[in-house]
Amino acid sequence: MSRAINIKATKDHVIATCAKRKVPISAIEALLSGGTRVVMNNADDTALIAKAYGSKVITGTVTRTPTRMGML
Structure with a gap:
């Protein structure tokens, strides 16, 4: 199992649960x-x-927030 998981919950809720x-x-x-x-x-x-x-665990494809800008 991967260490990463996608969940149908807010960031604050996940932090509180953890x-x-x-x-x-x-x-x-x-x-x-x-x-x-x-x-x-x-x-x-x-x-x-x-x-x-x-x-509430998301098993399909998700769209992540880009973490890097393109080359300037």
């Missing part, structure tokens, strides 16, 4: 297509959060 379960977040970003992409430190933590969100 904090409640004492799961550290490596990276987090809002998705342009809706929802949140979150990366945990290990696959076990990712599995724990995936189980917590159940059907």
